[in-house]
Amino acid sequence: xxxxxxxxxxxxxxxxxxxxxxxxxxxxxxQWNAVATQDAIRQFADGVGDPNPLWRDSEYAAQTRWGSxxxxxxxxxxxxxxxxxxxxxxxxxxxxxxxxxxxDVIRANDEFDVSVVFTKMEEKTGRRFGIWVLQTGExxxxxKDGSLLCMAEGRVxxxxxxxxxxxxxxxxKREKLPKVTYTPELKNxxxxxxxxxIWESVNIGDVIGPISQILTLNRIFQWYTGAxxxxxxxGAHGDAVRYRNRHDDYEIxxxxxxxxxxxxxxxxxxEGKDVGMGGAYDVGLHRIAWVIEMLTDWxxxxxxxxxxxxxxxxxxxxxxxxYFTAEVTKKWFxxxxxxxxxxxxxxxxxxxxTEGTAIVALPAEExxxxxxxxxxxxxxxxxxxxx
Amino acid sequence: xxxxxxxxxxxxxxxxxxxxxxxxxxxxVYAIDETTIAPGYKDHQRHYESVILEWFxxxxxxxxxxxxxxxxxxxxxxxxxxxxxxxxxxxITETGKVLAESTVVCRRDxxxxxxxxxxxxxxxxxEELTAIERKILVEQRRGPKxxxxxxxxxxEELGNVTKGPLSIMDIVAWCSGTxxxxxxxxxxxxxxxxTQAATGPQLTSWLIHLIxxxxxxxxxxxxxxxxxxxxxxxxxxxxxxGAVTNLGKNEDASWCELSIQGHLQNFERIIDxxxxxxxxxxxxx
Numbered sequence: 210x211x212x213x214x215x216x217x218x219x220x221x222x223x224x225x226x227x228x229x230x231x232x233x234x235x236x237x238x239x240q241w242n243a244v245a246t247q248d249a250i251r252q253f254a255d256g257v258g259d260p261n262p263l264w265r266d267s268e269y270a271a272q273t274r275w276g277s278x279x280x281x282x283x284x285x286x287x288x289x290x291x292x293x294x295x296x297x298x299x300x301x302x303x304x305x306x307x308x309x310x311x312x313d314v315i316r317a318n319d320e321f322d323v324s325v326v327f328t329k330m331e332e333k334t335g336r337r338f339g340i341w342v343l344q345t346g347e348x349x350x351x352x353k354d355g356s357l358l359c360m361a362e363g364r365v366x367x368x369x370x371x372x373x374x375x376x377x378x379x380x381x382k383r384e385k386l387p388k389v390t391y392t393p394e395l396k397n398x399x400x401x402x403x404x405x406x407i408w409e410s411v412n413i414g415d416v417i418g419p420i421s422q423i424l425t426l427n428r429i430f431q432w433y434t435g436a437x438x439x440x441x442x443x444g445a446h447g448d449a450v451r452y453r454n455r456h457d458d459y460e461i462x463x464x465x466x467x468x469x470x471x472x473x474x475x476x477x478x479x480e481g482k483d484v485g486m487g488g489a490y491d492v493g494l495h496r497i498a499w500v501i502e503m504l505t506d507w508x509x510x511x512x513x514x515x516x517x518x519x520x521x522x523x524x525x526x527x528x529x530x531x532y533f534t535a536e537v538t539k540k541w542f543x544x545x546x547x548x549x550x551x552x553x554x555x556x557x558x559x560x561x562x563t564e565g566t567a568i569v570a571l572p573a574e575e576x577x578x579x580x581x582x583x584x585x586x587x588x589x590x591x592x593x594x595x596x
Numbered sequence: 597x598x599x600x601x602x603x604x605x606x607x608x609x610x611x612x613x614x615x616x617x618x619x620x621x622x623x624x625v626y627a628i629d630e631t632t633i634a635p636g637y638k639d640h641q642r643h644y645e646s647v648i649l650e651w652f653x654x655x656x657x658x659x660x661x662x663x664x665x666x667x668x669x670x671x672x673x674x675x676x677x678x679x680x681x682x683x684x685x686x687x688i689t690e691t692g693k694v695l696a697e698s699t700v701v702c703r704r705d706x707x708x709x710x711x712x713x714x715x716x717x718x719x720x721x722x723e724e725l726t727a728i729e730r731k732i733l734v735e736q737r738r739g740p741k742x743x744x745x746x747x748x749x750x751x752e753e754l755g756n757v758t759k760g761p762l763s764i765m766d767i768v769a770w771c772s773g774t775x776x777x778x779x780x781x782x783x784x785x786x787x788x789x790x791t792q793a794a795t796g797p798q799l800t801s802w803l804i805h806l807i808x809x810x811x812x813x814x815x816x817x818x819x820x821x822x823x824x825x826x827x828x829x830x831x832x833x834x835x836x837x838g839a840v841t842n843l844g845k846n847e848d849a850s851w852c853e854l855s856i857q858g859h860l861q862n863f864e865r866i867i868d869x870x871x872x873x874x875x876x877x878x879x880x881x
Contacts, residue, residue: 244598249598431777433777437772438768439769445609446610447610447732449763449765465725466725469761469765
């Protein structure tokens with residue numbers, strides 16, 4: 210890679226990436242957890258900050274329909290993070306969103322087989338980044354016996370690095386926003402794991418939340434240790450050097466002058482500002498895991514989270530509070546009793562940072578408990594029945 | 597002890613030895629417990645000052661390992677605000693086998709941690725960075741070819757491992773493979789993690805990385821003693837090297853003594869270690 214080509218988005222680099230469309234991608238060194246051991250589940254739930262006993266307490270879980278500990282649906286981020294961003298060396302990647310479809314629950318000691326295909330590449334233009342690219346990948350999670358557990362679509366924005374952007378300085382400036390005043394109740398989220406709502410009792414227009422989540426550096430660090438380590442940036446020490454030599458994915462550390470990981474912006478206000486995020490910023494996957502936590506808290510032990518489709522729209526900065534809400538928008542029966550929800554996350558300045566939809570299958574008086582796997586584990590029936 | 601746990605740990609020290617796909621490195625003890633035993637005195641810093649590690653039995657994947665810890669002694673210096681606490685940690689299987697034991701001395705003092713600002717020694721020239729990268733890329737690993745005791749000479753060098761310039765992601769990777777995020781709310785509130793440094797267990801694991809690289813797949817590390825005289829802050833580069841200093845044979849094994857040192861980029865010596873390893877012998881072939 211010549212220095213002039215590093216970080217460039219143009220026809221040549223876009224076409225190079227296009228050649229990989231439809232090709233199954235290798236995921237060497239991309240899997241944090243291969244098995245959902247109880248330790249791994251607990252560490253992941255700690256990373257999210259989700260105290261739900263269903264992920265932690267064997268005695269509690271033994272009394273439930275499942276008989277043993279489950280992993281939160283977002284646990285699959287630690288099995289494969291859904292980051293599919295091939296080629297475009299030196300072009301920074303920013304996680305943009307996921308569409309999850311879970312056919313079944315994740316049980317303790319489940320072992321996973323993952324396959325990944327790069328499926329879509331869209332060119333975009335925007336005020337903030339000029340020309341950028343949205344890359345989409347499809348990730349299929351199966352259990353060792355071949356049964357389908359989940360399918361995900363991961364979306365990654367590839368944006369030019371700041372020094373490669375041709376933008377007026379003015380457009381990079383963030384509006385000055387008022388300082389946050391902390392109140393004790395904001396230090397912890399306010400949800401509690403409740404009983405499962407019965408499908409018949411849920412009404413269109415019902416609102417969940419707002420659930421508040423405050424971002425601290427400690428929480429970002431906890432997400433890293435529970436969900437991914439440094440693996441999305443090539444790992445540590447010699448592993449990272451070898452990775453950078455293969456992929457040209459790095460930032461120059463201004464202190465040392467050395468090639469370093471772009472993830473540093475998650476751990477320092479200064480670095481976060483340097484990469485144009487306005488401060489130390491969160492990991493998009495973590496924010497979506499917070500949405501999933503709100504939904505699993507609401508649906509209780511007996512509900513099944515079927516689908517979540519979330520876009521991460523704006524950076525969430527250390528010290529900011531996100532208020533998540535979900536509103537029931539639809540209720541229907543097609544093989545299973547479903548409700549659809551509209552999801553929103555706003556920061557304390559009322560900026561919408563997170564947006565999307567979710568579908569939950571609930572137990573019903575008429576139909577009994579949720580039958581799993583959904584649609585008999587058949588993706589064709591899913592597409593026909595959920596539009 | 598699972599494949600995932602071993603993977604997380606070796607990723608945390610940047611050790612891509614394929615042997616760890618099927619077994620655990622001796623340093624894996626730190627994934628189970630950091631072995632610091634320094635109770636009380638919450639206003640005093642904890643410095644992992646020295647460690648003796650002994651390994652008695654190999655780790656087996658799937659085994660559940662717990663620890664038993666004891667605080668052995670507390671020795672005060674003349675200046676009573678500085679003292680040293682010694683503690684033992686035993687790593688034990690469910691059937692009661694003791695796999696390994698550590699004896700750790702922690703220095704407790706109230707001296708302020710060094711400020712990371714204004715540290716000209718962590719600014720590198722292009723040439724220095726290229727040299728560091730080269731050293732990392734040519735690190736030698738013995739691998740499956742046995743290193744026989746008979747072929748080993750006194751004074752033979754062990755090669756080296758280089759860790760740096762230390763990045764925040766190296767620290768994140770280490771914490772991810774061991775005890776999780778550090779609980780240091782003071783630093784976390786100032787919008788950065790710039791006062792983070794590699795810990796004693798981390799340095800010791802780097803040292804063991806050098807030993808296992810040299811040992812190959814058929815040698816065994818049985819004892820390590822290390823004195824640690826400083827913590828590499830972010831941006832620093834640590835190079836660890838050593839040599840064979842003694843050789844011998846007894847009824848049980850053919851052994852080698854290794855002497856190991858670690859230096860920062862400004863040549864400050866921060867690690868001094870001695871290890872005993874067992875090597876395969878041609879007589880037993």
